[in-house]
Structure formats: C-alpha cells, structure tokens
C-alpha cells in the first residue's frame with residue numbers, strides 16, 4: 001500500500017498493492033491497522049455507501065455539521081471519476097483550498113477525506129460505481145451542500161452536467177454554514 005501526500009496534509013491518496021494473476025486481480029481494499037498507520041490516527045467507520053452514476057453526473061459538494069461530521073474513504077470501482085475534497089475548516093490555513101484526483105477502476109486509488117471537508121465527484125466515464133466508508137452515520141438534518149462551481153475547483157471539461165435538485169440549488173461557499 002502506497003500513501004501519497006497531497007497539498008493538504010490531512011488528505012491522503014492511498015494506492016493499494018494489487019496482485020494480478022491469470023485469474024484477474026486481488027487487493028486488500030481496507031486494512032484497519034495499515035490505514036490507521038498511514039493517516040496517523042485511529043478511525044472507526046460506521047457506514048458503507050455505494051452509488052451508481054451516469055456520465056456527467058456531479059454529486060456534491062457535500063458535508064455534515066458537528067456532531068455528525070464525516071471522514072470518508074472513497075473509491076471508484078467501475079469507471080472513472082474526478083474526485084474533490086474542499087477544506088472548509090474555518091480555522092485551517094488551507095481553508096477554501098481543495099485536493100482533486102482521478103479515481104478509477106483501473107488505478108484502484110482511494111482518497112481519505114477527513115472530517116471538516118466538503119466532498120464531490122464528477123463522472124467522466126460512461127457510468128461509474130462509487131463506494132465509500134464513513135466515520136459517522138448519515139444525518140439529513142446536519143447534511144449540507146455547497147455549490148459545486150463556487151469553490152475555485154478546476155473541473156474537467158464536460159458537455160452535459162447532471163445534478164440533483166438539491167445540489168443545483170446549493171449556496172455558494174461564501175454563504176454556506178460551515179463546520180467549526
């Protein structure tokens with residue numbers, strides 16, 4: 001397992017060791033001891049999510065307020081997405097900065113997004129299946145969205161964007177209710 005640092009120290013790209021053979025491949029998609037060593041702290045995941053999205057779907061930018069702020073370990077198991085984590089911790093020196101990376105079924109990469117970040121992704125392939133673990137349960141009362149285009153992210157070019165009604169009508173970062 002290789003850990004790749006990003007421009008925001010708390011956000012890590014994780015590249016598992018993939019064992020290929022004549023049958024296909026095998027890899028450990030999650031190993032708690034190795035993961036905790038890699039990010040330098042203990043975590044406990046309580047929920048796994050799986051979404052399927054068509055080309056041009058953009059989900060995000062999503063986060064939850066305290067006390068249900070979620071850390072997320074995300075990956076794409078079919079297709080390819082452009083994945084983004086935006087630092088929205090008010091006291092952070094990198095507030096408003098983001099980390100983006102391609103996650104795909106081919107590169108097997110995972111992105112660790114700690115609590116205090118907004119997260120989103122854009123589907124670049126014909127379709128994509130996205131799987132992630134979260135450190136807190138979903139809480140619709142504390143869930144918030146920031147408008148995808150308001151956080152200075154350089155999204156890849158797209159022809160037709162598919163957004164949920166909630167995401168299309170989200171407030172810009174400058175007006176969003178932020179976590180502490």
Ligand SMILES: Cc1cn([C@H]2C[C@H](O)[C@@H](COP(=O)(O)OP(=O)(O)O[C@H]3O[C@@H](C)C(=O)[C@@H](O)[C@H]3O)O2)c(=O)[nH]c1=O
Nearest residue numbers: 049051059060061062063072119120121137138139164
């Ligand atoms: C997020 C979530 C949604 N739902 C339900 C609510 C709704 O009816 C349906 C679809 O919800 P959404 O439109 O919010 O799904 P989606 O836009 O895929 O939301 C996700 O986006 C990515 C970017 C994230 O980072 C996630 O944390 C999550 O917010 O699923 C749950 O039951 N549990 C959950 O944990």
